[in-house]
Amino acid sequence: MQNLFHPFVLPFVLGTIILFAICIWKFIRWFRHFDRLQRAILRKNIFSWKIIPALWEAFREGLLHIRISRQNLILGYMHRSIAFGWFLLIVVGFFEAHLTPLNSHPVWLAIFYRFFIHEHHLFASSEVFTFIMDLLLLYVLSGIFIAFCKKIYSKAVGMKKTTKHVLFDHFAKVSLWAIFPLRLLSESLAANVYQNGGFLTQSIGNFFSPWFAETFLTTSWTMYSIALGTFFVALPFSRYMHIFTEIILIYFRQMGVHEHLERTGYTMYELNACSRCGICIDNCPLNKDLNITNVQPVYFLRDLRYKRGTDAVADNCLLCGRCDAACPVNIDLLAIRQQERNKREQDHCDYSYLNNIQPFNAIGRVGFFGGCMSHLTPGITESMKAIFEEVEQKYWFLDEERTICCGRPLMQQGYLEQAAELRRKNSELIKKSKISVLITSCPICYQSFKNEYKLSIPIMHHTEYIMKLLETGKLKLRKDDLRTVYHDPCELGRGCGIYKEPRQILKKATHLVKAKHEKEESICCGINLGDTLIDIRQQTQIRDAAMNNLMYKNPDQICTACPMCKRAFNHATDFPVKDIAEIVRENMIKK
Amino acid sequence: MAVNFGYSISTTRVINFDNCDFNLLHQLEEIVPSYKRCLNCGACTATCSAQQFTKFNIRKIKSLFTSAQYDKLAKELDKCMLCGKCTLVCPRGINLRPAIMNMRKILSNK
Numbered sequence: 236m237q238n239l240f241h242p243f244v245l246p247f248v249l250g251t252i253i254l255f256a257i258c259i260w261k262f263i264r265w266f267r268h269f270d271r272l273q274r275a276i277l278r279k280n281i282f283s284w285k286i287i288p289a290l291w292e293a294f295r296e297g298l299l300h301i302r303i304s305r306q307n308l309i310l311g312y313m314h315r316s317i318a319f320g321w322f323l324l325i326v327v328g329f330f331e332a333h334l335t336p337l338n339s340h341p342v343w344l345a346i347f348y349r350f351f352i353h354e355h356h357l358f359a360s361s362e363v364f365t366f367i368m369d370l371l372l373l374y375v376l377s378g379i380f381i382a383f384c385k386k387i388y389s390k391a392v393g394m395k396k397t398t399k400h401v402l403f404d405h406f407a408k409v410s411l412w413a414i415f416p417l418r419l420l421s422e423s424l425a426a427n428v429y430q431n432g433g434f435l436t437q438s439i440g441n442f443f444s445p446w447f448a449e450t451f452l453t454t455s456w457t458m459y460s461i462a463l464g465t466f467f468v469a470l471p472f473s474r475y476m477h478i479f480t481e482i483i484l485i486y487f488r489q490m491g492v493h494e495h496l497e498r499t500g501y502t503m504y505e506l507n508a509c510s511r512c513g514i515c516i517d518n519c520p521l522n523k524d525l526n527i528t529n530v531q532p533v534y535f536l537r538d539l540r541y542k543r544g545t546d547a548v549a550d551n552c553l554l555c556g557r558c559d560a561a562c563p564v565n566i567d568l569l570a571i572r573q574q575e576r577n578k579r580e581q582d583h584c585d586y587s588y589l590n591n592i593q594p595f596n597a598i599g600r601v602g603f604f605g606g607c608m609s610h611l612t613p614g615i616t617e618s619m620k621a622i623f624e625e626v627e628q629k630y631w632f633l634d635e636e637r638t639i640c641c642g643r644p645l646m647q648q649g650y651l652e653q654a655a656e657l658r659r660k661n662s663e664l665i666k667k668s669k670i671s672v673l674i675t676s677c678p679i680c681y682q683s684f685k686n687e688y689k690l691s692i693p694i695m696h697h698t699e700y701i702m703k704l705l706e707t708g709k710l711k712l713r714k715d716d717l718r719t720v721y722h723d724p725c726e727l728g729r730g731c732g733i734y735k736e737p738r739q740i741l742k743k744a745t746h747l748v749k750a751k752h753e754k755e756e757s758i759c760c761g762i763n764l765g766d767t768l769i770d771i772r773q774q775t776q777i778r779d780a781a782m783n784n785l786m787y788k789n790p791d792q793i794c795t796a797c798p799m800c801k802r803a804f805n806h807a808t809d810f811p812v813k814d815i816a817e818i819v820r821e822n823m824i825k826k
Numbered sequence: 827m828a829v830n831f832g833y834s835i836s837t838t839r840v841i842n843f844d845n846c847d848f849n850l851l852h853q854l855e856e857i858v859p860s861y862k863r864c865l866n867c868g869a870c871t872a873t874c875s876a877q878q879f880t881k882f883n884i885r886k887i888k889s890l891f892t893s894a895q896y897d898k899l900a901k902e903l904d905k906c907m908l909c910g911k912c913t914l915v916c917p918r919g920i921n922l923r924p925a926i927m928n929m930r931k932i933l934s935n936k
Binding site: 762771 | 900914919931
């Protein structure tokens with residue numbers, strides 16, 4: 236019987252035991268912090284058919300990294316080769332070991348197969364296995380090579396900035412990078428001694444002198460085992476924790492669990508699922524235009540994970556959601572940042588002055604809510620009035636004289652109680668007025684009404700309303716010759732997913748041209764309520780970048796669907812900037 | 827016969843700056859440096875959403891804060907809805923919304 240044990244397997248075995256013990260302990264601890272609603276959702280769905288999409292997504296994202304590949308092919312290849320390649324090495328190695336006719340198959344046999352098993356032809360197709368294993372090793376090594384190139388010159392793989400890791404992450408990374416070259420060396424030496432290598436290991440092995448191979452064979456395998464053991468012990472405390480956490484996170488997410496207003500155990504899964512790939516860094520306007528490099532989600536989540544989060548980081552974010560849309564792990568970044576802001580001490584508030592507002596009876600009318608910001612750009616409200624009159628729709632302008640804020644600006648800064656107070660006032664007003672539908676021209680209010688208010692009537696953004704008028708034929712547009720570019724407001728696009736309607740309207744009214752980045756990738760206009768720490772000069776810098784992005788195809792005018800964006804661009808130049816309602820008003824065919 | 831013109835003569839007040847404690851003001855100016863740029867034009871007050879419902883004068887609050895008259899200010903600031911209109915209209919580009927948030931914080935820590 237062959238000897239299948241050597242002391243050098245101990246670092247690997249110990250590392251594996253520690254790895255799984257710590258991971259399971261962490262997962263159970265986080266799971267116990269799930270709140271009641273999240274547990275209820277899990278209980279309901281845990282054994283449902285949803286497990287199939289969960290497994291599929293785990294395969295696609297955990298191993299193949301499809302979302303990264305969509306953004307950047309080389310980066311996708313790098314992540315895929317390391318993740319999927321290693322996974323296949325383990326799986327194929329497992330089969331190779333278990334197909335070998337032996338009395339026992341210890342767990343480390345697959346890992347150190349070439350050291351213990353010296354003969355070919357022990358079972359049918361064993362040479363095929365040798366070939367595949369070599370091929371897979373080459374595949375992983377190519378990924379490690381790209382990672383190494385990325386470390387030296389990140390622009391080569393299409394990343395302007397990469398993550399600045401903490402020392403411990405570097406340590407874990409070095410041990411990971413060491414694993415595969417050491418495996419190649421060990422198998423090559425074994426191939427030299429035992430003649431059991433494949434196309435890669437045998438050819439490399441033949442370069443060594445037999446004396447060298449014999450002398451360093453055990454040393455090399457020991458180092459390989461130590462590298463594995465070190466990486467496994469470092470894994471749960473480093474960014475590589477994402478490897479296992481992401482799979483579980485995908486499962487929970489597919490079951491329907493999502494973030495709540497306060498931090499729960501689910502947030503801990505999300506924090507640990509961040510691989511710190513750094514894709515959010517290049518997508519953040521604060522980094523790109525202002526060179527603020529400590530607030531991006533990668534650093535924000537890391538600080539939270541290591542309990543070093545600060546208000547200065549949590550508050551310094553536009554909440555534009557560009558990182559959220561780009562995140563390959565689909566972590567709910569905005570919700571986590573909101574949770575940190577929600578911890579803020581709730582100030583007193585006194586909105587008793589809103590008590591004496593008389594409700595208006597508007598049965599049979601549609602309600603129009605301009606919001607605070609629409610009152611700064613009267614062109615929008617005037618156009619909406621003109622459109623209502625054109626289609627002979629009776630309407631009630633809720634805040635023509637004076638506006639109660641929708642509460643979202645307060646909410647974004649973490650003043651939940653005050654926001655709820657304003658929501659209560661507005662809801663009361665809307666319910667008593669008995670309007671049939673609420674139309675708003677401000678995406679901030681729209682998102683607030685849609686997600687926070689529990690109103691029984693339909694909520695529409697004015698682009699949706701105009702689109703409906705066009706579809707039913709109540710409103711007709713003529714087409715002008717102007718080349719128009721559409722700016723996606725953050726709250727409307729990434730926030731509410733409305734990309735289609737404004738473009739359809741614009742195609743009927745004018746010539747729509749493309750911006751450089753649009754839809755999910757559109758750039759925030761900079762003048763927003765999310766960030767309280769940047770000043771007007773910095774806001775203008777972001778706005779100029781957004782402007783440049785829109786000027787990509789030399790349009791004649793800019794169109795947007797948000798009063799704040801309109802105001803931001805209007806202040807930048809004399810260039811015509813219009814709201815979509817204004818363009819519709821100009822181009823509608825009067826009866 | 828008393829005619830109501832909607833405004834009246836202000837009572838004379840004397841603020842002795844030697845006796846004022848400007849610590850809170852300095853704190854605020856450190857957090858929101860743009861606060862110093864104010865020229866008291868009152869655009870913020872004119873556009874304010876809360877002002878449309880009640881007596882709430884952001885310019886006055888600012889003047890009182892600058893001259894270290896903190897009595898009743900905290901209560902007055904509670905009326906703000908933080909909608910941010912004032913910040914958008916400010917001709918001097920003052921970050922007024924954070925200034926108000928920080929005023930509240932500073933006054934409650936006083």
